[in-house]
Amino acid sequence: MNPLETRGTSRILLWVLLAAAIVLYGFPFVYLLLTSFKTPLDAIAVPPTVLPETWTIDNYVAALSREGVPAALVNSVVTAVTSTLLSLVLAVPAAYAITRFRTPSGRVFIVAALVTRMVPTIAVGAPLIAVMRTLGLTDTSFGLALAHTTISLPLSIWLMASFFEAVPDELSEAAEVDGCSRLQAMWRVVLPVVSGGLAVTAIFAFLASWNEFLFALLLTSVRAQTTPVVIANFQSQFGLDWGGMTALAAVYSVPVILLTLFLQRHIVAGLTLGAVKG
Amino acid sequence: MKLRTQQPTRRGRRLLVAAATVTVAALALSGCGVGASGEAASESDELTVVVEGGGKAELQPIADLYQEKTGTKVTLVELPYAGLYDRISSELQAGKPSFDIAALDAIWLPAFAPALAPLDDLFTADVQDDLFGGLVSESQVDGTFVGMPVWTNSEILFYRTDLFEDPKNMADFEAKYGYPLAAPTTWEEYRDVAEFFTRDTDGDGTVDLYGTDVKGAVETEWLATVSQAGAEAMVLDAATGDVTVDSPEHQKALDFYVSLLPYAPSGAAQLDWAGAQNLFYQGKLAMMRFWGHAYRQTPDDSPVKDSIGVAPMIAGPGGVAGVPGAWYLSVPASGEHQDAAKDFVAFAYEHNDLAADTSLGLVARKSAFESKAGEPGFENYPALVSTLEAAQSLPRPATPQWQEIVDSVLIPMMQKAVEPGADTAQLLTDAKSQIEAIVE
Numbered sequence: 001m002n003p004l005e006t007r008g009t010s011r012i013l014l015w016v017l018l019a020a021a022i023v024l025y026g027f028p029f030v031y032l033l034l035t036s037f038k039t040p041l042d043a044i045a046v047p048p049t050v051l052p053e054t055w056t057i058d059n060y061v062a063a064l065s066r067e068g069v070p071a072a073l074v075n076s077v078v079t080a081v082t083s084t085l086l087s088l089v090l091a092v093p094a095a096y097a098i099t100r101f102r103t104p105s106g107r108v109f110i111v112a113a114l115v116t117r118m119v120p121t122i123a124v125g126a127p128l129i130a131v132m133r134t135l136g137l138t139d140t141s142f143g144l145a146l147a148h149t150t151i152s153l154p155l156s157i158w159l160m161a162s163f164f165e166a167v168p169d170e171l172s173e174a175a176e177v178d179g180c181s182r183l184q185a186m187w188r189v190v191l192p193v194v195s196g197g198l199a200v201t202a203i204f205a206f207l208a209s210w211n212e213f214l215f216a217l218l219l220t221s222v223r224a225q226t227t228p229v230v231i232a233n234f235q236s237q238f239g240l241d242w243g244g245m246t247a248l249a250a251v252y253s254v255p256v257i258l259l260t261l262f263l264q265r266h267i268v269a270g271l272t273l274g275a276v277k278g
Numbered sequence: 279m280k281l282r283t284q285q286p287t288r289r290g291r292r293l294l295v296a297a298a299t300v301t302v303a304a305l306a307l308s309g310c311g312v313g314a315s316g317e318a319a320s321e322s323d324e325l326t327v328v329v330e331g332g333g334k335a336e337l338q339p340i341a342d343l344y345q346e347k348t349g350t351k352v353t354l355v356e357l358p359y360a361g362l363y364d365r366i367s368s369e370l371q372a373g374k375p376s377f378d379i380a381a382l383d384a385i386w387l388p389a390f391a392p393a394l395a396p397l398d399d400l401f402t403a404d405v406q407d408d409l410f411g412g413l414v415s416e417s418q419v420d421g422t423f424v425g426m427p428v429w430t431n432s433e434i435l436f437y438r439t440d441l442f443e444d445p446k447n448m449a450d451f452e453a454k455y456g457y458p459l460a461a462p463t464t465w466e467e468y469r470d471v472a473e474f475f476t477r478d479t480d481g482d483g484t485v486d487l488y489g490t491d492v493k494g495a496v497e498t499e500w501l502a503t504v505s506q507a508g509a510e511a512m513v514l515d516a517a518t519g520d521v522t523v524d525s526p527e528h529q530k531a532l533d534f535y536v537s538l539l540p541y542a543p544s545g546a547a548q549l550d551w552a553g554a555q556n557l558f559y560q561g562k563l564a565m566m567r568f569w570g571h572a573y574r575q576t577p578d579d580s581p582v583k584d585s586i587g588v589a590p591m592i593a594g595p596g597g598v599a600g601v602p603g604a605w606y607l608s609v610p611a612s613g614e615h616q617d618a619a620k621d622f623v624a625f626a627y628e629h630n631d632l633a634a635d636t637s638l639g640l641v642a643r644k645s646a647f648e649s650k651a652g653e654p655g656f657e658n659y660p661a662l663v664s665t666l667e668a669a670q671s672l673p674r675p676a677t678p679q680w681q682e683i684v685d686s687v688l689i690p691m692m693q694k695a696v697e698p699g700a701d702t703a704q705l706l707t708d709a710k711s712q713i714e715a716i717v718e
């Protein structure tokens with residue numbers, strides 16, 4: 001087989017694998033989307049059908065007009081944006097300091113940050129409720145965003161640290177020689193270089209908050225309840241409203257899909273940052 | 279060589295300004311939340327009740343009337359069933375909960391009892407007389423009343439009237455079994471009817487109508503069968519701690535349960551409540567044993583929408599029995615507004631009949647059930663009442679480890695029992711040792 005044929009076969013194999021991966025990952029979401037357009041009986045058909053027998057938007061109308069749903073959607077956006085900003089504001093200087101100064105305490109800190117990811121969320125449920133109550137932050141989006149930041153911050157620090165590692169020290173040193181302070185060097189020189197990494201970190205932090213369920217369940221009641229909790233309410237002990245649940249889940253997926261598409265270029269750039277270090 | 283530092287461009291500055299604006303707006307908005315106020319009523323003219331998603335509709339008319347009569351606003355905080363236990367548990371552990379009242383599933387009462395306020399003064403003789411016996415005993419933990427029943431449920435028998443009233447079916451059934459076709463009342467009749475209706479209706483060589491379902495992914499239906507078999511202590515005797523799960527009654531119940539497998543769709547090990555309900559609504563089952571509230575939940579486009587009949591739960595050697603599926607209003611002992619909370623609990627009992635006209639239509643008082651006698655849409659009430667009044671309709675054991683026993687022993691055992699060739703005696707013996715390890 002000549003090299004051209006080998007390359008052609010590899011390309012076909014690659015496309016087959018790619019198609020399989022897309023089907024594997026995409027089918028559940030497509031099925032969710034299609035179910036959201038089914039009638040109640042169609043949604044529970046035995047055996048299940050892929051395409052709706054009769055297309056309807058009744059599930060969307062019912063789900064979006066359900067009490068608490070519009071407020072929950074707004075709460076989700078506010079909480080996720082706040083948590084993402086908090087994560088970035090805290091993670092960027094922490095990661096920068098760790099990678100630039102390389103002190104033993106910095107190394108301990110970054111490992112300790114990772115260890116916090118290993119504690120099951122439910123284990124900190126009761127203490128967190130007590131802390132938030134003491135601070136007067138229960139059932140507030142800010143309180144929930146703070147809780148979500150405890151989840152996303154360690155990951156954000158690690159991600160940003162790996163992106164900063166890819167930037168040569170000489171760059172910030174040169175900026176300091178030219179009169180920048182350390183913070184100015186970070187802000188004016190290093191951060192623009194790792195903007196792709198920032199986008200990746202932001203989207204991970206946003207998704208961590210956007211999809212989080214347990215803290216939202218424990219820390220909110222009415223005012224700050226987010227959409228994952230409201231979606232779960234479609235399943236009660238007395239029945240499961242597949243149509244309503246899938247319709248709201250589909251609506252809730254739209255912002256993250258748009259965000260990912262919008263930041264796609266940065267994400268790809270961020271993920272490959274460091275691959276050509278040197 | 280001079281390194282040029284990268285200055286923010288005009289576009290970059292605009293982005294920074296936009297980011298700063300979003301930050302300020304997000305922080306300002308996140309200080310509260312946009313939903314209605316409902317957290318931790320700081321004044322006693324506000325009460326907060328945490329309730330499972332499906333139960334909110336049950337309490338809403340009562341809460342509305344309470345506000346109208348007393349001026350006290352009652353906020354119902356709707357939480358998913360799957361997370362309600364964790365939420366309440368975490369809040370009670372943390373102390374000073376954010377809610378004044380909790381609607382609790384019956385099986386949670388023993389676990390939460392130490393953190394709940396006694397409600398003994400609400401359980402007068404009249405109150406107890408108007409409640410089913412199983413609910414009166416279930417609402418007490420160690421002799422103290424800790425929850426007021428707010429609605430109750432039980433499995434009853436659902437059957438398709440279009441099949442049962444078909445003249446050909448009636449004649450064929452009587453010819454084959456020697457007695458008239460009717461809603462079954464005993465295990466034997468149930469098995470006969472299930473066998474009779476399991477058939478290939480369109481002649482394609484495949485069975486497409488089944489007499490019944492067999493649920494292997496839930497335990498409560500088998501527990502009802504255990505009581506029907508005559509067991510006095512279901513799974514374990516909570517008072518003595520003796521595990522009875524391998525008793526002859528439990529064995530008899532499990533053997534009857536799995537004897538229905540030939541007349542049920544395949545996949546019993548994974549079939550739960552929702553799955554069985556779907557099969558019935560699709561018209562694939564002639565009968566199902568199911569919770570009474572489902573009578574009001576048939577989808578409008580179901581082929582059996584206008585052909586559903588209901589009857590009391592079937593009887594085994596020990597008589598008719600269902601498992602009461604009640605929910606209780608309880609007041610946390612560490613709550614800030616205990617008197618006001620108890621006042622609402624008493625009010626909810628007094629106006630229990632308001633819950634009848636909700637989407638689930640479930641009530642707890644006998645008089646509330648009776649108030650709808652003969653009214654269209656409430657045909658399930660007589661079946662519910664006679665099942666709940668049956669002497670063998672016993673509550674589940676009052677043990678704090680019940681949920682663990684269900685999740686780690688009973689459901690896995692049921693899933694194994696409905697597999698072909700299962701050794702039911704061995705499964706019960708194994709279950710006994712597993713449960714003993716949990717409760718000891």
